[in-house]
Amino acid sequence: MEVSAKSLIDQRPISRLQYATIVICFLMNMLDGMDVMVISYAAPAIAKSWSVSPEALGIVFSAGLFGMTFGALFLAPYADHIGRKSMILLSAAIMGISIYLTSLSASIIPLIAFRFISGLGIGSMLASTAALASEYTPNKTRDFWVSFVISGYPVGAVLSGLVAAKVIPASGWQTMFQIAGVATFLALPLIQFFLTESLDFYLKSQPHLALEKANSILAKMSHTLVDTLPNKPAKRTGIPIKSLLEDEYKLPTIQLWVALFLAFATLYFLTSWIPKLATNAGLPIELAIYAGTVFNVGAFFGITMQGYFSSLFGLKKTIGIFLIMTGVVMASFQLFMGSSTLLLVFALLGFGIQGGFVGLYAVAARMYPTEFRTTGVGWSIGIGRLGGIIGPAVGGVLIGMGLSMVTNFLIYAVPTIFAGIMTMYISSKKIS
Incomplete structure (x- = not known):
């Protein structure tokens, strides 16, 4: 048997x-x-x-x-x-x-x-x-x-x-x-x-x-x-990394990498600059210290809720909505400047950006077969982290140029929304 x-x-x-x-x-x-x-x-x-x-x-x-x-x-x-x-x-x-x-x-x-x-x-x-x-x-x-x-x-x-x-x-x-x-x-x-x-x-x-x-x-x-x-599956030719860009996996892999790169760039921009963003946005220093904690608490609920909604409505649609809504919140950041609801906004940003980008890990885990699944997930994370290296650095340059926090948020809303749209169009038949 x-x-x-x-x-x-x-x-x-x-x-x-x-x-x-x-x-x-x-x-x-x-x-x-x-x-x-x-x-x-x-x-x-x-x-x-x-x-x-x-x-x-x-x-x-x-x-x-x-x-x-x-x-x-x-x-x-x-x-x-x-x-x-x-x-x-x-x-x-x-x-x-x-x-x-x-x-x-x-x-x-x-x-x-x-x-x-x-x-x-x-x-x-x-x-x-x-x-x-x-x-x-x-x-x-x-x-x-x-x-x-x-x-x-x-x-x-x-x-x-x-x-x-x-x-x-x-x-x-x-x-x-x-x-x-x-x-x-x-x-x-x-x-x-x-x-x-x-x-x-x-x-x-x-x-x-x-x-x-x-x-x-x-x-x-x-x-x-x-x-x-x-029966053992036919051994794929070449190294597993090459398999990610062959046949049916080529286009969805590139789409997934682009979405992760952009989502990671925004995530690490936010996590690197949140305390400074919070003080610049009008929060007292005592509350600014808690901004990072609130962001991560929001992240936990965002990740688990995204997983729940993905099981009901499908991964691509759920992740796409999470990332697009995060971009919308970032684009409308000026409305919350100096407001007492600012900590809630940071919680919402953690909820949306972390819920969205972690969902892309689930996409990778579904998309690739057992024979090179960890390779597929690893390379997806690795490509994403390149965005994580570039995102805060570009943010630092923009802040150094004298651009306001509102302008920075507006700039980073663009790749976040684009990551959401890209996710919705990932062409793998294995992803709902």
């Missing part, structure tokens, strides 16, 4: 094994959010302690972004060869070691190096958890669960911010990196003993002992065991 992982998971209620996979992937993305944001929370203390210039700190931030981009582009694709679980373990180990060692940095150079290395793990972690979540969830609710797993990212960012606010003034920025490193290390046994490798990976990629391992998973899911593996 042969079995299709897709039909098995689509036709049966979600098992405890599947829920455990979802929860662990969510927790891994919480660690991702914590490990990304810890440098932002520590930056003022580092600058004061070392008398570091804003330009030097900018290089530290960029090193982390470059690391995440390289991790998504070049490390994550190995999950299609060694398995999702192995890559998640490797990513957590890289993150834990490099983030803990960051606390021992005594100058800017090792800080830059450790941020780049930790970025490698962060970039590959996000792609691997998205792929694994998509392979263990039913077709009907897959978009919700993939989005839910990635919503761990802003949750980790918010919680680590609350911890940093207490720890850094009392114990120094080094202690915050030690806490983040130890927390990531503690995840390793959780991954090893409670996370299950993708059943789809065993059935289609068929590594050593694939039949025994697949039957072990089937037994835990209370399903009939199989005697033989299904």
Whole structure:
């Protein structure tokens, strides 16, 4: 008897094994959010302690972004060869070691190096958890669960911010990196003993002992065991990265990359400049500090609601509306200047832009087959992060030219709306 992982998971209620996979992937993305944001929370203390210039700190931030981009582009694709679980373990180990060692940095150079290395793990972690979540969830609710797993990212960012606010003034920025490193290390046994490798990976990629391992998973899911593996899909020629731009995948891949590049550019413009944007827009400094937290709280609700609506109305339409509405809010930002509703506007921006761009991860997870799914998700994230590198830099130039916040928001509303329109026209038949 042969079995299709897709039909098995689509036709049966979600098992405890599947829920455990979802929860662990969510927790891994919480660690991702914590490990990304810890440098932002520590930056003022580092600058004061070392008398570091804003330009030097900018290089530290960029090193982390470059690391995440390289991790998504070049490390994550190995999950299609060694398995999702192995890559998640490797990513957590890289993150834990490099983030803990960051606390021992005594100058800017090792800080830059450790941020780049930790970025490698962060970039590959996000792609691997998205792929694994998509392979263990039913077709009907897959978009919700993939989005839910990635919503761990802003949750980790918010919680680590609350911890940093207490720890850094009392114990120094080094202690915050030690806490983040130890927390990531503690995840390793959780991954090893409670996370299950993708059943789809065993059935289609068929590594050593694939039949025994697949039957072990089937037994835990209370399903009939199989005697033989299904016919192995024909091996695609060339490297998996090349497969993204071949045949039926070429046009939708380019459309997805353009949408992600533009959405990431706006997202990182907002996250990099929100405290300054908030004070310039008339918020007192005490409330401006909370603008980033409010943005991430909005993001969590945006991501989960987007996943829910995508399951009902389809991914392309839902994401398109989220991004277009975000662009409209940005274009009408002048209406809220100096208003008491400004924090609510930042929450709405987090809701829309993060809900929209995370939905594009679910598009990538649906669009590509198991054989190169993590490669597809990783390259989508990597191309998006290039927008994330360029977006804040262009914003800095525009602000330096003396353009007002209202004008900046108006400028960045254009790529946001265009990303929404592009998403609606992604030509893959696998995306609703």
